[in-house]
Amino acid sequence: MKKFEGLVTGLSRVLNNIAGFCMVSVMALVVVNILLRVLFKHPILGTYEYVIYTTAVMIGLTLAYCAVQNGHIAVDFVVERLPLKVQAVIDTIMNVLASSFWAACVWQTCKYAQKMTANGTVSPTTQTPIAPFIYLVAIGLLALTLVLLVKTIESLKKAFSLSDISMPAPNVGAVESIQKAVTH
Amino acid sequence: MSPISVGLISIIVFLILLTLRMPIAFAMALVGFAGFAYLTSPAAAFSMVTNEIFSNFSSYSLGVIAMFVWMGFLAFYSGIGTRLYVFAYKLIGHYPGGLAIATQAACAVFGAICGSNTATAATIGAIALPEMNKYKYDVSLATASVAAGGVLGVLIPPSVIFIVYGIATEQSVGKLFIAGIIPGIILMLLYMAAIYIITSRKKELGPPGERADWQERFTALRGGLGEVLVIFAISMGGLFVGWFTPTEAGAVGAAGVLGVALLKRSISWEGFNKSLLDATRTTAMIMLLIAGAMIFGRLMAISRVPFELAQLAGNLPLPPYAVMAVILLIYLILGCFIDALAMILLTIPIFYPIAVNTLGYDPIWFGVIIVLTVAMGVITPPVGMNVYIIKGIAPDIPLEVIFKGIWPFLWAIIVCLAIMMAFPQLATFLPGLIS
Amino acid sequence: SSGSSTEQGKKQGTVELNLAHFFPATHPAETELIQPWAKAIYEATNGQVKIKSNPGETLLKADGIYDGVVSGVADIGLSCFSYTRGRFPVLEAFELPGTTYNNSKVASKVAWEGIKQLNPKEVQDTKLLMAFATGPGDLFTKVPVRSLEDLQGLEIRATGLSADTLKVLGANPVAMPQSDAYEALSKGVVKGNLSTVEVLKGWKHAEVTQYLTRTPFLYNTVFFVTMNLNKWNSLSPENQKIIEDVSKKYFEEVAISLWDKQDEAALKYAFDEKGMKEIKLSDQETSRWVNLVKPMQDNFVKKMNEKGFQGQQIMDTVKALADKYNQEYK
Ligand code: NA
Numbered sequence: 001m002k003k004f005e006g007l008v009t010g011l012s013r014v015l016n017n018i019a020g021f022c023m024v025s026v027m028a029l030v031v032v033n034i035l036l037r038v039l040f041k042h043p044i045l046g047t048y049e050y051v052i053y054t055t056a057v058m059i060g061l062t063l064a065y066c067a068v069q070n071g072h073i074a075v076d077f078v079v080e081r082l083p084l085k086v087q088a089v090i091d092t093i094m095n096v097l098a099s100s101f102w103a104a105c106v107w108q109t110c111k112y113a114q115k116m117t118a119n120g121t122v123s124p125t126t127q128t129p130i131a132p133f134i135y136l137v138a139i140g141l142l143a144l145t146l147v148l149l150v151k152t153i154e155s156l157k158k159a160f161s162l163s164d165i166s167m168p169a170p171n172v173g174a175v176e177s178i179q180k181a182v183t184h
Numbered sequence: 185m186s187p188i189s190v191g192l193i194s195i196i197v198f199l200i201l202l203t204l205r206m207p208i209a210f211a212m213a214l215v216g217f218a219g220f221a222y223l224t225s226p227a228a229a230f231s232m233v234t235n236e237i238f239s240n241f242s243s244y245s246l247g248v249i250a251m252f253v254w255m256g257f258l259a260f261y262s263g264i265g266t267r268l269y270v271f272a273y274k275l276i277g278h279y280p281g282g283l284a285i286a287t288q289a290a291c292a293v294f295g296a297i298c299g300s301n302t303a304t305a306a307t308i309g310a311i312a313l314p315e316m317n318k319y320k321y322d323v324s325l326a327t328a329s330v331a332a333g334g335v336l337g338v339l340i341p342p343s344v345i346f347i348v349y350g351i352a353t354e355q356s357v358g359k360l361f362i363a364g365i366i367p368g369i370i371l372m373l374l375y376m377a378a379i380y381i382i383t384s385r386k387k388e389l390g391p392p393g394e395r396a397d398w399q400e401r402f403t404a405l406r407g408g409l410g411e412v413l414v415i416f417a418i419s420m421g422g423l424f425v426g427w428f429t430p431t432e433a434g435a436v437g438a439a440g441v442l443g444v445a446l447l448k449r450s451i452s453w454e455g456f457n458k459s460l461l462d463a464t465r466t467t468a469m470i471m472l473l474i475a476g477a478m479i480f481g482r483l484m485a486i487s488r489v490p491f492e493l494a495q496l497a498g499n500l501p502l503p504p505y506a507v508m509a510v511i512l513l514i515y516l517i518l519g520c521f522i523d524a525l526a527m528i529l530l531t532i533p534i535f536y537p538i539a540v541n542t543l544g545y546d547p548i549w550f551g552v553i554i555v556l557t558v559a560m561g562v563i564t565p566p567v568g569m570n571v572y573i574i575k576g577i578a579p580d581i582p583l584e585v586i587f588k589g590i591w592p593f594l595w596a597i598i599v600c601l602a603i604m605m606a607f608p609q610l611a612t613f614l615p616g617l618i619s
Numbered sequence: 620s621s622g623s624s625t626e627q628g629k630k631q632g633t634v635e636l637n638l639a640h641f642f643p644a645t646h647p648a649e650t651e652l653i654q655p656w657a658k659a660i661y662e663a664t665n666g667q668v669k670i671k672s673n674p675g676e677t678l679l680k681a682d683g684i685y686d687g688v689v690s691g692v693a694d695i696g697l698s699c700f701s702y703t704r705g706r707f708p709v710l711e712a713f714e715l716p717g718t719t720y721n722n723s724k725v726a727s728k729v730a731w732e733g734i735k736q737l738n739p740k741e742v743q744d745t746k747l748l749m750a751f752a753t754g755p756g757d758l759f760t761k762v763p764v765r766s767l768e769d770l771q772g773l774e775i776r777a778t779g780l781s782a783d784t785l786k787v788l789g790a791n792p793v794a795m796p797q798s799d800a801y802e803a804l805s806k807g808v809v810k811g812n813l814s815t816v817e818v819l820k821g822w823k824h825a826e827v828t829q830y831l832t833r834t835p836f837l838y839n840t841v842f843f844v845t846m847n848l849n850k851w852n853s854l855s856p857e858n859q860k861i862i863e864d865v866s867k868k869y870f871e872e873v874a875i876s877l878w879d880k881q882d883e884a885a886l887k888y889a890f891d892e893k894g895m896k897e898i899k900l901s902d903q904e905t906s907r908w909v910n911l912v913k914p915m916q917d918n919f920v921k922k923m924n925e926k927g928f929q930g931q932q933i934m935d936t937v938k939a940l941a942d943k944y945n946q947e948y949k
């Protein structure tokens with residue numbers, strides 16, 4: 001189990017690193033395109049399309065690591081007040097619901113991509129096939145599903161034993177100081 | 185079951201999942217999917233969901249959020265934000281709530297480059313929150329002031345919401361942009377007044393510092409403001425001269441901050457990586473929320489809840505100002521559940537003819553009113569997009585702490601609305617000049 | 620009588636159909652075509668078929684409308700074929716530059732007749748109710764374009780096929796969505812737009828451009844109104860017949876002249892209120908432009924042949940129909 005957890009966290013982190021690279025690429029592409037357009041009157045025609053699809057991939061590949069860091073915000077002040085055991089049961093149910101929903105979305109997103117390949121849909125201007133980008137988003141959703149699966153197992157364990165095994169929450173940078181302020 | 189009942193039940197189920205700690209984006213997507221599947225078919229609902237996810241992730245106008253968010257984190261990790269706030273503190277830190285007041289000015293100035301309330305809140309939030317915390321500002325006040333300040337981003341041109349409104353109602357986008365300037369400044373001043381009033385009463389909310397002398401201020405100015413001015417001049421000047429569009433301004437801003445930080449050697453490799461980590465996390469959170477809100481909005485569209493609600497209001501036998509009040513109330517209620525842009529698209533077809541054709545209100549003025557009303561929607565619970573954004577930047581601050589701080593700002597918006605109702609010329613005067 | 624027909628409809632079971640499109644609720648496509656057409660169907664079927672319109676992308680985004688109808692997200696959809704490039708390879712023939720369309724009537728007739736004649740496989744997964752077109756588009760710019768020379772290196776906003784067209788002509792196409800075009804034109808990021816002139820009023824581009832060069836051979840966009848096959852098959856043959864008849868009537872009486880009417884209003888607005896100047900190319904200049912874009916049609920034929928279609932036959936159909944209807948609607 002620990003191994004599976006580590007594997008999932010590792011995978012999310014790798015995907016997130018690729019997403020970071022996408023972020024830098026989008027910025028560079030837009031700026032280079034502006035320079036080419038203003039200085040040399042020769043913009044890159046495909047910029048608009050490359051930017052939107054790279055952004056989509058960037059977001060898709062970050063979803064999982066965002067979940068690892070508990071970055072998908074939730075309202076917790078109600079559940080917080082319940083007994084720990086009840087909390088664990090509620091979390092288990094929510095995690096099962098969410099992970100099955102996203103699992104279904106992974107499968108459907110792949111089907112969507114398949115359909116795009118089959119009917120030959122390409123981007124309007126550069127005629128780049130769209131399907132590969134959709135598959136990459138599906139990979140991101142798959143990783144998200146796996147993270148939620150780990151969380152399901154965790155909350156299930158808690159519900160039965162209340163033993164504390166939790167996914168290591170990595171440091172969240174900018175906000176450390178604020179967190180400290182809130183805790184004291 | 186009638187579509188309306190399905191819509192209403194879906195709202196209730198969504199609220200239940202929300203209180204049971206399901207991430208908000210998941211709950212919106214899941215309930216939106218389920219309700220849609222019930223009203224059409226599972227296959228259609230899946231097609232809708234996958235399409236919304238990919239098309240929102242790959243939306244050109246939303247993609248700009250990513251760049252602005254990264255710009256904010258770059259400014260934080262390179263210390264540019266800190267130096268800017270040192271200057272602000274030396275200048276007005278001796279007044280109660282001085283930094284929160286300065287933050288409103290920052291939001292307004294930033295709003296002149298950025299057309300999105302989400303991006304404004306996220307960018308300024310990444311810079312301002314750690315700084316206000318350093319000076320022992322109350323967390324509730326600090327977070328709420330940024331969440332509310334984000335709205336200045338859509339009142340002050342350029343503005344995504346004015347563009348959407350302009351297209352939906354065939355009004356001049358240029359006039360709408362100009363119409364937003366005065367209300368934007370008024371709202372900024374009202375925010376500042378609200379902050380000043382509450383922090384004067386309870387000094388510990390925004391503790392005043394020592395008054396700095398002009399020597400100190402000048403030193404801080406040289407250390408902090410210069411680089412910000414350079415970045416701002418590039419972004420603003422480039423926009424004005426026509427080197428790039430507002431959608432491209434985010435990338436220019438991020439590149440500008442990175443460039444300045446590299447020149448001054450004020451960002452480390454580690455800081456750069458952390459800025460990317462925070463920016464991707466925050467962007468993914470925001471975009472999944474938006475996709476979730478869109479999915480939920482599709483369910484609302486076929487369930488016709490907003491449509492019926494709007495028709496109900498339109499048919500009320502009331503005097504014009506009362507009908508207008510009901511319209512605003514409905515926006516406030518819908519704003520609790522539906523994302524700003526989706527809400528405008530769903531309701532404008534019904535409200536616009538009532539307000540403009542039947543009641544005879546000015547279309548440009550009505551646009552400003554709508555943006556102000558939407559502004560309330562993005563900071564009120566349970567679905568307040570800007571509050572969620574701030575929560576995403578500062579994950580360990582409980583949502584209710586941020587919502588608790590919203591009150592003074594909500595009142596500021598209501599006062600601003602009242603002013604606009606009483607003196608419509610404030611919105612229509614400037615656009616009148618250009619025609 | 621609509622009250623009693625509603626009652627009757629309820630007895631026999633009313634089918635409610637959701638229609639999705641991207642035009643704003645105030646656009647003539649909604650107010651003059653979709654709403655009256657839906658009402659006519661409602662009345663002719665005695666209230667048995669009720670079509671509810673969802674304008675302004677509230678149900679589906681513009682590029683997701685066709686596939687949304689296939690999968691049943693909406694029961695009926697109205698959008699452009701060209702939003703999903705590659706999805707409708709044969710229909711690209713109707714939008715290729717080099718074919719002159721006098722007006723939207725010609726372009727609409729050619730498109731709908733042509734689609735019925737060619738009956739390509741790509742649209743057989745839905746029940747096509749009508750296809751109509753914008754007809755010719757023009758160049759509107761911040762600097763006068765009187766000849767090919769004026770166009771060289773000029774930044775013009777265009778996406779898809781139009782970007783290819785402008786590249787061939789020596790302009791500098793800049794791809795961005797229509798929603799970004801106003802700002803980009805106003806600040807001069809781009810110097811012009813190639814589109815139907817409706818945009819001058821609808822998107823207020825007349826506020827930010829000064830010259831209009833007429834180019835009736837450069838641009839065309841074809842719209843579809845189409846229905847989910849299962850939903851179509853679930854209707855009674857009588858109701859199917861009624862929908863086809865009403866659609867035919869609204870195609871002839873409204874759809875084909877929809878853009879002509881809008882273009883006329885937009886031009887009046889642009890010339891009279893915004894002081895735009897019209898530029899007409901001489902015959903000699905026109906043939907220079909046409910000669911440059913013609914190879915795009917040859918390329919199309921070649922590409923379609925490679926894919927196993929009858930490329931030449933498709934192109935000939937378009938040309939024959941264009942000749943025929945250009946004669947009919949001057
Ligand atoms: Na703005």
Ligand code: NA
Binds near residue numbers: 519560562
């Ligand atoms: Na709200």
